[in-house]
Amino acid sequence: MKKPINQRQPEPKRWLDHPRNVRKIYFSVWIGCVILLLLELLIDKHVETAAEHWFGFHGFFGLIACVALVLAAKLLRRVISRPEDYYDHR
Amino acid sequence: MTIAELSPGLTLIVGSLLLPLLRGKARSAYMVLLPLLGLVHLSMLATGEFGVVDFIGQRLVTLRVDRWSMLFGWIFMIAALISAIYALHLRSPLQASAGFAYAGSAIGAVFAGDLITLFIFWELTAVTSVLLVWAGGTVSAYRAGMRYFIVQITSGMLLFFGAVIQYKATGSLAFEHIGLDAPGGWLFFIAFGIKCAFPFMHTWLQDAYPEASEVGTVFLSAFTTKLAVYALARGFAGTDLLIPIGAIMTAFPIFFAVIENDLRKVLAYSLNNQLGFMVVGIGIGTELSLNGTAAHAFTHIIYKALLFMSMGAVLYRVGTAKGSELGGLYKSMPLTTVFCIIGAASISGFPLFSGFVSKSMILSAAGQGAYLMTWVTLLFASAGVFHHSGIKIPYFAFFGHDSGKRCKEAPVNMLIAMGIAAILCVGIGVMPAPLYAILPYPVAYEPYTASHVLGQLQLLMFSALAFSILMWTHVYPPELRAINLDFDWFWRVALASVWRLGTSFWLSLRSATARVLGARCADCFTLISRHRQADGLLIRSWPTRSMAMWVMVMLLAYLLVYYLGR
Numbered sequence: 083m084k085k086p087i088n089q090r091q092p093e094p095k096r097w098l099d100h101p102r103n104v105r106k107i108y109f110s111v112w113i114g115c116v117i118l119l120l121l122e123l124l125i126d127k128h129v130e131t132a133a134e135h136w137f138g139f140h141g142f143f144g145l146i147a148c149v150a151l152v153l154a155a156k157l158l159r160r161v162i163s164r165p166e167d168y169y170d171h172r
Numbered sequence: 173m174t175i176a177e178l179s180p181g182l183t184l185i186v187g188s189l190l191l192p193l194l195r196g197k198a199r200s201a202y203m204v205l206l207p208l209l210g211l212v213h214l215s216m217l218a219t220g221e222f223g224v225v226d227f228i229g230q231r232l233v234t235l236r237v238d239r240w241s242m243l244f245g246w247i248f249m250i251a252a253l254i255s256a257i258y259a260l261h262l263r264s265p266l267q268a269s270a271g272f273a274y275a276g277s278a279i280g281a282v283f284a285g286d287l288i289t290l291f292i293f294w295e296l297t298a299v300t301s302v303l304l305v306w307a308g309g310t311v312s313a314y315r316a317g318m319r320y321f322i323v324q325i326t327s328g329m330l331l332f333f334g335a336v337i338q339y340k341a342t343g344s345l346a347f348e349h350i351g352l353d354a355p356g357g358w359l360f361f362i363a364f365g366i367k368c369a370f371p372f373m374h375t376w377l378q379d380a381y382p383e384a385s386e387v388g389t390v391f392l393s394a395f396t397t398k399l400a401v402y403a404l405a406r407g408f409a410g411t412d413l414l415i416p417i418g419a420i421m422t423a424f425p426i427f428f429a430v431i432e433n434d435l436r437k438v439l440a441y442s443l444n445n446q447l448g449f450m451v452v453g454i455g456i457g458t459e460l461s462l463n464g465t466a467a468h469a470f471t472h473i474i475y476k477a478l479l480f481m482s483m484g485a486v487l488y489r490v491g492t493a494k495g496s497e498l499g500g501l502y503k504s505m506p507l508t509t510v511f512c513i514i515g516a517a518s519i520s521g522f523p524l525f526s527g528f529v530s531k532s533m534i535l536s537a538a539g540q541g542a543y544l545m546t547w548v549t550l551l552f553a554s555a556g557v558f559h560h561s562g563i564k565i566p567y568f569a570f571f572g573h574d575s576g577k578r579c580k581e582a583p584v585n586m587l588i589a590m591g592i593a594a595i596l597c598v599g600i601g602v603m604p605a606p607l608y609a610i611l612p613y614p615v616a617y618e619p620y621t622a623s624h625v626l627g628q629l630q631l632l633m634f635s636a637l638a639f640s641i642l643m644w645t646h647v648y649p650p651e652l653r654a655i656n657l658d659f660d661w662f663w664r665v666a667l668a669s670v671w672r673l674g675t676s677f678w679l680s681l682r683s684a685t686a687r688v689l690g691a692r693c694a695d696c697f698t699l700i701s702r703h704r705q706a707d708g709l710l711i712r713s714w715p716t717r718s719m720a721m722w723v724m725v726m727l728l729a730y731l732l733v734y735y736l737g738r
Contacts, residue, residue: 096503098571111633111640118630125622130539131547134627141630144555148638151556155430156649162657163431169655169664 115141177222179235180213180245181280181293184252188272192265200260203268207253210279214245221285230345233285239612240466244282244402246610247470248275251394251477254593258481259387260585267307271391274300278395282402286345287335290403294331294367297396298324304388305380313383319660320380323373324396327366334359350407360407368400368451369444371420375660377444378428382436382493386484389436393443393480394473401450401469410457418455419546421448422553428658429560433651435493435569436483439476442519442561445553446472452550453534456541459613464533466611471518471526471600478515478593479565482508485582485590486569495564495651500574508582509570511590518597520562520632521554523625526597529604532619532628555635562632563639568651 097103119138133139187206194202223234252275259268277300281293298321305317337356339345350360362373369377377397381389408414422445429441446468453465485508486501487493502509514525521527531554538547581587600607608615642648686693703709 093503098502099574108640108644111637114633115630115637118626118633121626122630125626127623128621129623129627130536131544133548134539134623138630140551140627141634143551144631144634145638147552147555148559148635149642151426151552151559152430152638152642152648155427158427159431159649159656163652163654164657166653166655168657 175213176216176218177235178213179223179280179283180210180217180249181276181278181283183210183213184272184276184279185296186276188269188276191269191272194265199265203256203260204253206272207249207256207275210249210252211246214242214249217242217245227288230286230288230339232289232345234280234289235283236285237283239610240402240406241282243466243470243610243612244398245279247473248279248282248395248398250596251275251391251473252279254474254477254481254589255387255391255394257592258390258484258586258589261583262387267304267385267387267391270300270303270307271387274304274391275395278399281399285347287331287338287347288345290347291328291332291335294399295325295328297399298328301392301396304391305384307385307388308383309385310383316380316383320376323366323376327363330359330363330366334363347406349409352408352411352413361411364400364403364407365417366400367396368404369397369421369447370417370451371424372659374421374425374444375658378437378440378658379660381440381443382434386487390477390480390484393439393476397443397447398469398473401447401454401465404451405454405462405465409454409462411455414451414455415543415546418448418451418453419549421445421451423448423549423556426553426556426560428656429556430564431649431656433495433654435495435498435565436480436487438495438560438565439479439483442557443476445557446476446519448553449531449534449550452538452546456534456537456543458537458541460533460540460617461537463608463611463613463615463617464530464537467530467533467607468527470607471530471597474593474596474600475515475518475526478511478590478597479519479561481586481590481593482512482515483565483569485586488586489579489582490577493569494653495568496653498569498575498577499572500570501577501579502570503574504577504579505570505581507587508590509566511587511594512566512570514594514597516562516566518601520558521628522562522601522632523620523628524598524601526600528601528628529607529619532624533617536617551631555631558632558635559639563636567639 119141122138127135129135184206187202187209191199191202191206217235217237219237221233221236225232225234252272255271255275256268259271262268274297277293277296281290281297284290284293302317302321302324305320306314308317334356335345337359338350338354341355350357352358352361354360366373366376381392384392404414425441425444425448429438429445432438432441450465450468450472453461453468455461483493485505486498489505490498490501492498518525518527521531535547535550535554538550582590604619608617639648701708704711706712
């Protein structure tokens with residue numbers, strides 16, 4: 083039988099609860115990106131469009147696309163964001 | 173007529189009617205057995221046209237079996253099975269019953285060989301699915317359901333008018349390739365387009381799906397829009413206009429998805445975005461691209477259901493699916509978290525997951541066919557979908573800021589349903605050959621080439637980097653308790669205001685007129701009303717003798733006129 087939540091011992095901290103581990107994840111994403119760029123030097127490319135011959139095209143495209151997406155969406159929010167009950171009054 | 177000559181949709185529709193008669197364990201067993209029976213029914217079908225009915229001199233084909241209809245038949249039946257297992261915890265039979273009838277209607281529609289059969293099942297999907305929206309049980313779900321219903325019925329009416337025009341022009345009701353130049357072509361195009369959530373006709377999807385119950389949304393996500401994709405693929409393959417339409421559909425919803433707070437609505441936007449890929453594939457119209465569309469519909473139904481199931485489980489346990497109120501749920505719902513991540517990896521097209529082997533075909537078809545702008549847009553959309561469905565959904569629900577909410581893991585039936593979907597996602601991704609074998613055209617496509625895998629991994633990893641940097645620097649927009657306006661604002665608010673303005677203008681015009689003419693009219697009105705009162709000249713009862721006298725007067729007058737006239 084489980085005790086009600088308020089009588090339980092405080093939860094043990096999980097691995098992700100430590101900020102240093104979050105930092106580890108953050109930097110491993112950077113490292114992953116670098117590795118994927120280096121891998122491109124090793125493989126023999128067979129691609130379908132001219133743009134894909136450029137070094138790291140997919141990577142840089144993804145990075146720029148996502149940053150642009152988020153910044154544009156932030157601007158969009160200024161225009162279209164409304165309180166949750168907006169349609170109830172109309 | 174043997175069972176192999178009946179539409180498998182009827183198995184589910186008839187079966188759904190018997191469901192409310194059962195209780196407890198018997199009903200649970202029945203809910204799993206019915207779609208299994210449907211799968212057996214599908215496996216008995218042979219290629220050809222069956223179930224022919226004569227109707228006003230026309231030959232209606234209720235069961236047309238070919239590679240297109242079989243592929244959609246299989247995936248719809250699998251979706252019905254998964255959704256049914258997901259619904260096993262419900263006490264009331266209503267949702268499962270409506271869900272089966274809805275799935276059966278969609279299956280009936282894909283096996284329809286003529287436009288009348290298609291129309292009947294097309295409208296049946298609308299009637300049965302609105303019950304699932306209403307099962308959300310709130311006032312806003314009721315209203316969203318009404319809006320949804322009006323839109324769906326409109327689509328059906330356009331389909332019907334299209335069928336009538338085609339019949340008058342060609343004398344045939346067969347459902348074959350239509351094209352925009354055919355008689356009634358545009359009516360069909362818009363009818364299918366509404367159900368496929370084309371831009372500006374899309375808002376019913378984001379409006380209604382997040383309002384449905386946790387089970388309802390899983391059912392809804394599978395059938396309506398993919399039925400429209402099927403109809404477009406049959407009727408409008410190779411229509412150039414579909415390429416820009418599809419490209420816009422892949423791109424614009426992701427902006428909305430990034431700032432949307434309701435995570436089920438985020439999934440509805442990404443559903444819209446995934447439909448865009450399929451529509452582009454139909455528009456390109458080569459064997460590779462049409463295969464891509466068919467494959468993508470197949471994989472998409474499974475991973476989209478998986479994502480909606482995971483958010484449904486969160487909604488069921490926590491009571492909300494809003495990003496601003498969730499976070500840290502991996503501690504309470506570890507299995508749901510894993511399933512959600514598998515769905516997220518699939519929709520993002522990670523190698524070894526199902527989305528990769530299907531979306532790649534459409535991207536390759538666009539790349540090879542020199543549709544450069546389309547290809548760039550699809551690539552942007554691929555990065556974007558990873559951003560909002562692949563990262564945002566799991567991050568804000570299960571990780572991110574710990575909301576402090578603690579709950580139980582999802583019910584066992586939900587976990588089993590999610591497990592089956594997750595196995596299919598990984599299975600198809602690792603071993604695409606069985607899926608490729610049932611596609612409409614022969615497949616000579618290898619998704620796992622080194623450059624292709626590396627390209628996709630780079631795209632995804634750098635998108636993840638973008639998310640990480642934006643989070644790290646706090647540039648990423650936080651989840652806010654707010655809604656975002658979409659195109660439906662124009663008819664929910666602007667059109668409604670115009671209507672109100674018009675009404676009040678009319679009322680004031682009327683009272684102004686009455687004031688000006690008042691004095692003169694008043695006399696007139698009094699005169700009229702005086703004669704029409706209880707004792708007025710025109711109302712009061714007259715004795716019979718006076719009547720006789722007046723008749724006599726009239727006859728005499730007639731006689732007089734007659735003589736004078738001679």
